[in-house]
Amino acid sequence: MSNENSPDIHVYQHYCPPGVKRVLASGASAFIGEVDDSTVFKYPLAPGQDMVRLEIEGKLLSIIGPHERIIGLKGISEEGLYLERATNGTVAQRIESEETIPMEQRLAWCREAAEAVAQVHVHNIVHCDIQPTNLLLDDHLHLKLSDFQGKQLSKSGMVLLDGWSSEPCRFYCPRNDPDDANVKTDLFALGCTIYYIMTSHAVFPDIIDGEDDWQETIERRFRSMQFPQDQHVCDAITLKCWKMEYETAEDIVRDLKSLEGA
Secondary structure, eight states, X not given: OOXXXXXXXXXXXXXXXXXXXXXXXXXXXXXXXXXXXXXXXXXXXXXXXXXXXXXXXXXXXXXXXXXXXXXXXXXXXXXXXXXXXOTTOBHHHHHHHOSOOOHHHHHHHHHHHHHHHHHHHHTTEEOXXXXXGGEEEOTTSOEEEOOOOSEEEOTTSOEEEEOOOOOOGGGOOOOSSTTOOOHHHHHHHHHHHHHHHHHSSOSOTTSOTTSTTHHHHHHHHHHTTOOOOOOOTTHHHHHHHHTTOOSOHHHHHHHHHHHHTO
């Protein structure tokens, strides 16, 4: 059951602001609508709904600025954000739909994801929701990180901007305070994302979404360091991410480049 503070997405699925041709996708708080071949418009699920999270996203993207691994901000209006359109969907969709993806492509996506995270961290921003559904693919299947509703931190660690994002449980680094996101929690999620790209599935596939205590079971395994044991080309990298042994995303980029050159 929904109420006015929590609208049923189906009620508003045909709502399109002026200039939006059709809805392409939807998330927990916003629609993505088609404007033209190169532009989409991100706007709240309900007309007039709070724009705070989208305003934060616009500010974070403005701070980061243009970068080949970051979805481009094209403009801001009172109703939403104009963003660069990634024509080939998400990494998650591509992996789910393709029977065979060359190892070279998988490694390139892992490196490009790490490059995106490195660029975000340069600006003292923590993404807070690194996962394959937020990795978009352009015309040439190059990766662009999207959905910037995380945090900007001061040099002392104080939160300056907060979009209230958090990772889903299979990409979440267990911590006492869920709001205590930082560089290493982003790198933990990046490790889970690299694992997904390399294996074509998320961590702990034996745990079924929706079964009793499934989220608690995943968190318990991570807390007790019962990490996935799958063997894949990047398994040493993912393990270091989960054990929080990397200091920066640039270190992960370096290790991935070494694998690509091997």
